[in-house]
Amino acid sequence: MKPVIETRNLSRHYGAGDTLVKALDDVNIVIEPGEFTAIVGPSGSGKSTLLQLIGGLDIPNSGKVLLSDKEISEMSGSELSDFRRDHIGFIFQAYNLIPVLSAAENCEYIMLLQGIPAAERKERVYKMLAEVGLEGRETRLPNQLSGGQQQRVAVARAMVSQPDIILADEPTANLDSQTGMDLLDMMHDLNRHEGMTFVFSTHDPKIMERASRLIHIEDGRVIKDERRED
Amino acid sequence: MGLTWKLALRNILRNKRRTFLTMLLISMTLAILIFTDGYMKAMADVMIRSATRLYPxxxxxxxxxxxxxxxxxxxxxxxxxxxxxxxxxxxxxxxxxxxxxxxxxxxxxxxxxxxxxxxxxxxxxxxxxxxxxxxxxxxxxxxxxxxxxxxxxxxxxxxxxxxxxxxxxxxxxxxxxxxxxxxxxxxxxxxxxxxxxxxxxxxxxxxxxxxxxxxxxxxxxxxxxxxxxxxxxxxxxxxxxxxxxxxxxxxxWTSLMADLASIISMFDFSMFIVGGILFVVAILGVINAMFMSIYERTYEFGVIIAIGTRRMSVLTLILVEGLVMCIGSLIIGAALGALITVIIGNVGIDYGSMEFSGVALAEVLRPELRMLQFTDLPFAVFVMTMVACVYPAIHASRIIPATALHKSL
Incomplete structure (x- = not known):
C-alpha cells in the first residue's frame, strides 16, 4: 500500500548561529492510509512544526514531504492551496471557525471553494453536522456555540469535503477532559467508518490511549514509533 | 451571492465603529471636495463677474x-x-x-x-x-x-x-x-x-x-x-x-485682464492642492483602517489560507471589502457634499467690500453644484480608496499560515 504521508530527512530550524533552534531535525516518518496516529511529546518538542510542514503551511529548511507520492515543495502556491483544499482537512487547537459564518456555512466553505453544487453541499453539511451531534444548530454563529460544539463544527468542516488526511493540532487542548474524550471517540469512529487518515498531536496520556500509533518526538527528533492494536 | 461578497459584507458589519469611521473619512473627503469645487467655481465666477460686469x-x-x-x-x-x-x-x-x-x-x-x-x-x-x-x-x-x-x-x-x-x-x-x-x-x-x-x-x-x-x-x-x-x-x-x-x-477678459485669468487658473491648482492634501489624509486613514481590520483577523486569514483558499481570493476579499465601503461612502459623501453646497449656496457667503487679488467681490458668494462633482470627483475618490486598499490586501494575501497560526497548527 502506498504511504499517504512520508517525510524524508525533514528539518526545520529557526534563527542562526548561537540562537539556532532545531524545531525539527532529520525526521523520517511514513504513515499509511487509514491510520489513526498521534504525534506525542512535551511542549516545544516539534509536534506542531511537524504537522505544519506535513500540511504545507510552512517550508522546511531541508528534506521533503510527500503526500500520496507528491512532493509538496515542488507545488506552486496555487497548486498547494488546491491540494490542501482537496486532500487535507485541518482541525485547529482554538477551533478557528470563521466568526461571521454560521456552523453550516463554515462547513460549506471548503466545498464552495471546490465548486460543489449547492444541493450537494447542503446535503453533506447537514449530514456531517448531524454525525457530530450538532443537528438543529446549523444556523448558529460560532459565538453562539460552546467550545466543545465549536470544535465539533471544526471536525465537521475538516471532514465534510472528504479529504484523504486530517491533521489536528492538539484538538482537545481547549476542552474539558470529558468533552475531549468524546471528541476523540467521535474522530476515531469517523476514522473507522470513513477510512480517513488522522494525524493529531497531543501530550495528554488519556488521549494517547485512543491512538493506534504513537510517534514520540523530543527536541525535534523522533525517538520512538510504536504501533498498537486497536 | 458569492462567497467573497458574503464574507466581505459580513466582515464590514463586524466592527461597525471602524466601518463607520472609515466610511466617514471617505465620504467626508468627497463631501469636502464637492463643496470646495463648488466654492472655487463660485469664487471664480464672482471674481470674473465682479471684474467684467462691474464696468469693463x-x-x-x-x-x-x-x-x-x-x-x-x-x-x-x-x-x-x-x-x-x-x-x-x-x-x-x-x-x-x-x-x-x-x-x-x-x-x-x-x-x-x-x-x-x-x-x-x-x-x-x-x-x-x-x-x-x-x-x-x-x-x-x-x-x-x-x-x-x-x-x-x-x-x-x-x-x-x-x-x-x-x-x-x-x-x-x-x-x-x-x-x-x-x-x-x-x-x-x-x-x-x-x-x-x-x-x-x-x-x-x-x-x-x-x-x-x-x-x-x-x-x-x-x-x-x-x-x-x-x-x-x-x-x-x-x-x-x-x-x-x-x-x-x-x-x-482673459486677454484684457491677463492677471485675473492667471488668478482664476490658479484656482484649479488650488483645488489640486486641496484635493491632494485630502487624498493623502484619506489614503493614510483607509490604509490604517484596513490594516487594523487585517491585523485583527490575521489568525482567520491563516485559517482560510490553510484550508485551501488561494492567496488571490484573500486579496480579492480585501478589495471587495474596500469596494463595498467605498461605494457606500461615495453615495453618502455625494449626498452630504450636495447638501452642504446647497445649504451654503442658499445662505451665501458675504465678503462685504473685501478685495481679492485686486478684484472687489461685488456679490454674495454662493457655492454651486455641477456635474463633474458627481462624476470626476467620486471617480477620483474611488480610485484613491481602491489604491489605498491594495497594499493591505497584498499584505493579507501574503500571510504565512504557520506564522498566523503560531500557537496552533
Whole structure:
C-alpha cells in the first residue's frame, strides 16, 4: 500500500548561529492510509512544526514531504492551496471557525471553494453536522456555540469535503477532559467508518490511549514509533 | 451571492465603529471636495463677474494699436459697422461704445488726473453696473444737460466736492491739438467698491466727450456682454473673429485682464492642492483602517489560507471589502457634499467690500453644484480608496499560515 504521508530527512530550524533552534531535525516518518496516529511529546518538542510542514503551511529548511507520492515543495502556491483544499482537512487547537459564518456555512466553505453544487453541499453539511451531534444548530454563529460544539463544527468542516488526511493540532487542548474524550471517540469512529487518515498531536496520556500509533518526538527528533492494536 | 461578497459584507458589519469611521473619512473627503469645487467655481465666477460686469464688460473692441499705449488717436472709426456686427451675434446681449482718454479734473480745492469716459447712458446701463452704483444724485440722462458728470465717492472726497458742485475737465483735443476745458456740475456720485474705479474714473455724455476730444463719431472702445457670461472666457469662439476687422480687435477678459485669468487658473491648482492634501489624509486613514481590520483577523486569514483558499481570493476579499465601503461612502459623501453646497449656496457667503487679488467681490458668494462633482470627483475618490486598499490586501494575501497560526497548527 502506498504511504499517504512520508517525510524524508525533514528539518526545520529557526534563527542562526548561537540562537539556532532545531524545531525539527532529520525526521523520517511514513504513515499509511487509514491510520489513526498521534504525534506525542512535551511542549516545544516539534509536534506542531511537524504537522505544519506535513500540511504545507510552512517550508522546511531541508528534506521533503510527500503526500500520496507528491512532493509538496515542488507545488506552486496555487497548486498547494488546491491540494490542501482537496486532500487535507485541518482541525485547529482554538477551533478557528470563521466568526461571521454560521456552523453550516463554515462547513460549506471548503466545498464552495471546490465548486460543489449547492444541493450537494447542503446535503453533506447537514449530514456531517448531524454525525457530530450538532443537528438543529446549523444556523448558529460560532459565538453562539460552546467550545466543545465549536470544535465539533471544526471536525465537521475538516471532514465534510472528504479529504484523504486530517491533521489536528492538539484538538482537545481547549476542552474539558470529558468533552475531549468524546471528541476523540467521535474522530476515531469517523476514522473507522470513513477510512480517513488522522494525524493529531497531543501530550495528554488519556488521549494517547485512543491512538493506534504513537510517534514520540523530543527536541525535534523522533525517538520512538510504536504501533498498537486497536 | 458569492462567497467573497458574503464574507466581505459580513466582515464590514463586524466592527461597525471602524466601518463607520472609515466610511466617514471617505465620504467626508468627497463631501469636502464637492463643496470646495463648488466654492472655487463660485469664487471664480464672482471674481470674473465682479471684474467684467462691474464696468469693463465680458469683451471689448479696440483699435488694434490702442491698448499698447492707450493712445487716444487710435480710434474705432466704423462704429456703426461694429454695432451692426454686435447686433447680428445671437450670443451678444448688450454693448456700449465709449470715448475715453486721460485728462485732468479740477475743483476749487484740488486737481487730479483721471480717465474721462464718454458713454451713452442707456447703452452703458445694459453693460456695466455704473447705474446701479449711484449712491447720491442721478445717473446720466441722454436727454439732459451736457454738463452732467458722474464721479466716484472717493474722488469726490479728494476733490472736496458734492452734488451740484462745479468741476472743470481738461482733455486733449486730437483735432485741434489743443487742450479743451469744459465746466461740469456733479450730477451723480457712484460707489463701485473698487478704489481703481472710484478714484480714477469720471463719466460724461458720449457726444460731449467726442466733441472735447475732437474725434467726431469715433469711439475708443466698445464694451459688450454675452448672454451667457460663462462663454466670455472661451477664446475659441468665432465671435471674436467676427467682431474684429483689419483695424480693430475684439478680445475677452482673459486677454484684457491677463492677471485675473492667471488668478482664476490658479484656482484649479488650488483645488489640486486641496484635493491632494485630502487624498493623502484619506489614503493614510483607509490604509490604517484596513490594516487594523487585517491585523485583527490575521489568525482567520491563516485559517482560510490553510484550508485551501488561494492567496488571490484573500486579496480579492480585501478589495471587495474596500469596494463595498467605498461605494457606500461615495453615495453618502455625494449626498452630504450636495447638501452642504446647497445649504451654503442658499445662505451665501458675504465678503462685504473685501478685495481679492485686486478684484472687489461685488456679490454674495454662493457655492454651486455641477456635474463633474458627481462624476470626476467620486471617480477620483474611488480610485484613491481602491489604491489605498491594495497594499493591505497584498499584505493579507501574503500571510504565512504557520506564522498566523503560531500557537496552533
Amino acid at each position: 464688460g465680458d469683451g471689448q473692441i479696440h483699435h488694434v494699436e490702442y491698448l499698447a499705449e492707450r493712445d487716444g488717436e487710435k480710434q474705432i472709426d466704423d462704429v456703426a459697422g461694429h454695432i451692426a456686427a454686435l447686433q447680428s451675434e445671437d450670443m451678444i446681449a448688450s454693448y456700449s461704445p465709449r470715448a475715453l482718454d486721460f485728462g485732468m479734473v479740477s475743483s476749487t480745492a484740488n486737481n487730479l488726473a483721471v480717465q474721462v469716459v464718454g458713454i451713452d447712458a442707456d447703452l452703458e446701463a445694459s453693460v456695466s453696473k455704473l447705474k446701479l452704483s449711484i449712491v447720491d444724485g442721478e445717473y446720466l440722462n441722454n436727454e439732459g444737460s451736457d454738463s452732467q458728470i458722474l464721479i466716484g465717492k472717493a474722488l469726490a472726497d479728494l476733490l472736496e466736492v458734492d452734488l451740484g458742485d462745479r468741476l472743470v475737465v481738461s482733455l486733449n483735443n486730437y483735432d485741434s491739438d489743443e487742450i479743451d476745458q469744459r465746466l461740469f456740475r456733479v450730477s451723480g456720485i457712484f460707489h463701485m467698491n473698487s478704489n481703481f474705479f472710484d478714484k480714477g474714473l469720471v463719466f460724461i455724455q458720449l457726444a460731449k466727450a467726442q466733441e472735447m476730444m475732437g474725434i467726431g463719431d469715433n469711439v475708443h472702445e466698445i464694451a459688450f456682454n454675452f448672454v451667457d457670461e460663462g462663454l466670455s472666457g472661451d477664446e475659441s469662439l468665432p465671435v471674436w473673429k467676427n467682431l474684429s476687422t483689419d483695424t480693430t480687435v475684439a478680445e475677452g
